Structure formats: structure tokens, C-alpha cells
Amino acid sequence: MPRMIVRQSRAPPPDPHRILSAGIFDVDGVLLASPHERAWREALTGFADPARFTTAIYQSQVAGKPRFSGALAALQALGVPNAAQRAEAYAESKQRRLEALIGAGAVSAFADALRFVNAVRTLGFPIAVASSSKNANDMIRRIPLDDHHSLFDVFGANVCGRDLPAGKPDPAIFLLAAAELPAVPEHCFVVEDAPAGIEAARAAGMAALGVARLHDATSLQAAGADLVVTSLDEVDLDQLSRGRLCRRIHEKS
Known part of the structure; x- marks a missing residue:
């Protein structure tokens, strides 16, 4: 019978008595x-089908992470072959697209x-x-x-x-x-x-x-x-x- 692995958070339980300031x-x-999510999606052309990059993937795999980590996580989530070798190029493509969107006022x-x-x-x-x-x-x-x-x-x-x-x-x-x-x-x-x-x-x-x-x-x-x-x-x-x-x-x- 396979052993069940239970993940436990390293974070302490919230303190109801602490005072926030x-x-x-x-x-x-x-x-x-x-336009971060949009830039990640549009930059996927040439790596994977952009339509597969959903908001759920963005939130769970990419949002909040540094650029390379997000690129790698996205490619891995989409099952892209050689994700580790292609992540840097994807991250750079996303950055160029993001800069264009920011410049356009998005x-x-x-x-x-x-x-x-x-x-x-x-x-x-x-x-x-x-x-x-x-x-x-x-x-x-x-x-x-x-x-x-x-x-x-x-x-x-x-x-x-x-x-x-x-x-x-x-x-x-x-x-x-x-x-x-x-x-x-x-x-x-x-x-x-x-x-x-x-x-x-x-x-x-x-x-x-x-x-x-x-x-x-x-x-x-x-x-x-x-x-x-x-x-x-x-x-x-x-x-x-x-x-x-x-x-x-x-x-x-």
C-alpha cells in the first residue's frame, strides 16, 4: 500500500492577539x-499554444514569481519539452512583450x-x-x-x-x-x-x-x-x- 505523504506548512499559525501597524x-x-498575464500568454507563440495559458495557470504557477522561475513553471505546467533549456528565451520574449504593452498604456x-x-x-x-x-x-x-x-x-x-x-x-x-x-x-x-x-x-x-x-x-x-x-x-x-x-x-x- 503506497505511503501517504502529508505536506505541512512551515508558517506558524496566525496569532489572533497580534497588533498590526x-x-x-x-x-x-x-x-x-x-498586462503581465497577457504578456506571458502572447509570448508563448513558438513555445506552446497561447490559448492553453489560462488565468488559472497564471495564478497558480507564475504570479508573484521572478521572471525565470515563472517562465520555467509555465512551460512545465504546459508540458513543453526541454522546458529548463527554453525558459530563458521564453522569459526574454515575455519581457519584450510586456515592455511594449506598458509603453502602449495597458x-x-x-x-x-x-x-x-x-x-x-x-x-x-x-x-x-x-x-x-x-x-x-x-x-x-x-x-x-x-x-x-x-x-x-x-x-x-x-x-x-x-x-x-x-x-x-x-x-x-x-x-x-x-x-x-x-x-x-x-x-x-x-x-x-x-x-x-x-x-x-x-x-x-x-x-x-x-x-x-x-x-x-x-x-x-x-x-x-x-x-x-x-x-x-x-x-x-x-x-x-x-x-x-x-x-x-x-x-x-
């Missing part, structure tokens, strides 16, 4: 509707994300932005907040596109963001839309707020999110001001 934001899928901000960022700042929380994408800063600079400032300007720490020993689900990028704020990791919450990012936040000892914009709440919950919402407007700001991550309760009229 700082926020860390991912970019793609959290702050911005970016980037926009989620309105709920901008409201939430401003609300968290109003609470006095220091905030950081942390994405493995080396294009993240170029994209957030393109989002104006007023006549003199862009979304890029509001973060107290920015670790986007840094060269780190490992990408998500390794916690290095979030631990670096906390160190540069500075903030104690246990007092930080991370806003993520990908399972790998949720796992990285939990491994860092941080609270994980999942944003299920793609009807993928189940995968974010399975990754260990403390709270999953479909819009950041659902977060209870009054409770957050007290250091707790909760869903806003709608009062009946």
Missing part, C-alpha cells in the same frame, strides 16, 4: 491591472486599491511596496495621484525588482520590506493576490490579506490567508485602526 503591498493584481490602477492605500496612510501606518517584477516601478510611476505625485511616491519603502536569493513563496522580499520601513514583521500585513505571495507572507510571520479579483478565493484561503476579500473596500478600517484585520460588516437598513 504596517502594510506591505504587492503590485500586479493588487494595486494594478497590469496599465491601470484598481480604484479600491487606491482608496485602501490612502486609508492605510491616513491611519498613520507606514507602507511598503514589494514585487518581484523589475517592471513594477515603471508601472506605478504611471499612476498619477495628483498634479505632482504618482503612486510611486507614497511608499515609505520600495523593494520592487530587487535581486534576491529566492523568490516567492520564499519570504525574503517581505522581510526586506519590513526591515526598510522599518517595522517588526509580526506587526505587518501583506496584501497579495497570488498563493505564492500568501505563502511568503505567512513564512515571514506576517498577516496575509488575499485579494480574490479572479474568483480564486479558495486557492488564497488554502495558501493560508488570514482574510480573503474580493475588493479592498471590504476591509474594516475601524478594526484595522485597532491593529486587527477583519471584514467590514454591512449593517442592514
Whole structure:
């Protein structure tokens, strides 16, 4: 009889008594509707049928990972022969396509994300932005907040596109963001839309707020999110001001 292997998370269980006082934001899928997924799909021509690259594959295999790791994972998920040898070329093709799409203006901000960022700042929380994408800063600079400032300007720490020993689900990028704020990791919450990012936040000892914009709440919950919402407007700001991550309760009229 085959032996059953049970995977156990290395992350500690969430502490219901911790007080949150700082926020860390991912970019793609959290702050911005970016063309990353589209670029990965369109760059597949010559490697595999682009139509096979679904949103589910993007979210589970690619989102949140460094470029080469995402390319390799995508090719392997699609069963492409010699995936390890072809991943670098696929990653480069994706980067060229992404740069073209960004240049064409295919980037926009989620309105709920901008409201939430401003609300968290109003609470006095220091905030950081942390994405493995080396294009993240170029994209957030393109989002104006007023006549003199862009979304890029509001973060107290920015670790986007840094060269780190490992990408998500390794916690290095979030631990670096906390160190540069500075903030104690246990007092930080991370806003993520990908399972790998949720796992990285939990491994860092941080609270994980999942944003299920793609009807993928189940995968974010399975990754260990403390709270999953479909819009950041659902977060209870009054409770957050007290250091707790909760869903806003709608009062009946």
C-alpha cells in the first residue's frame, strides 16, 4: 500500500492577539491591472499554444514569481519539452512583450486599491511596496495621484525588482520590506493576490490579506490567508485602526 505523504506548512499559525501597524503591498493584481498575464500568454507563440495559458495557470504557477522561475513553471505546467533549456528565451520574449504593452498604456490602477492605500496612510501606518517584477516601478510611476505625485511616491519603502536569493513563496522580499520601513514583521500585513505571495507572507510571520479579483478565493484561503476579500473596500478600517484585520460588516437598513 503506497505511503501517504502529508505536506505541512512551515508558517506558524496566525496569532489572533497580534497588533498590526504596517502594510506591505504587492503590485500586479493588487494595486494594478497590469498586462503581465497577457504578456506571458502572447509570448508563448513558438513555445506552446497561447490559448492553453489560462488565468488559472497564471495564478497558480507564475504570479508573484521572478521572471525565470515563472517562465520555467509555465512551460512545465504546459508540458513543453526541454522546458529548463527554453525558459530563458521564453522569459526574454515575455519581457519584450510586456515592455511594449506598458509603453502602449495597458496599465491601470484598481480604484479600491487606491482608496485602501490612502486609508492605510491616513491611519498613520507606514507602507511598503514589494514585487518581484523589475517592471513594477515603471508601472506605478504611471499612476498619477495628483498634479505632482504618482503612486510611486507614497511608499515609505520600495523593494520592487530587487535581486534576491529566492523568490516567492520564499519570504525574503517581505522581510526586506519590513526591515526598510522599518517595522517588526509580526506587526505587518501583506496584501497579495497570488498563493505564492500568501505563502511568503505567512513564512515571514506576517498577516496575509488575499485579494480574490479572479474568483480564486479558495486557492488564497488554502495558501493560508488570514482574510480573503474580493475588493479592498471590504476591509474594516475601524478594526484595522485597532491593529486587527477583519471584514467590514454591512449593517442592514
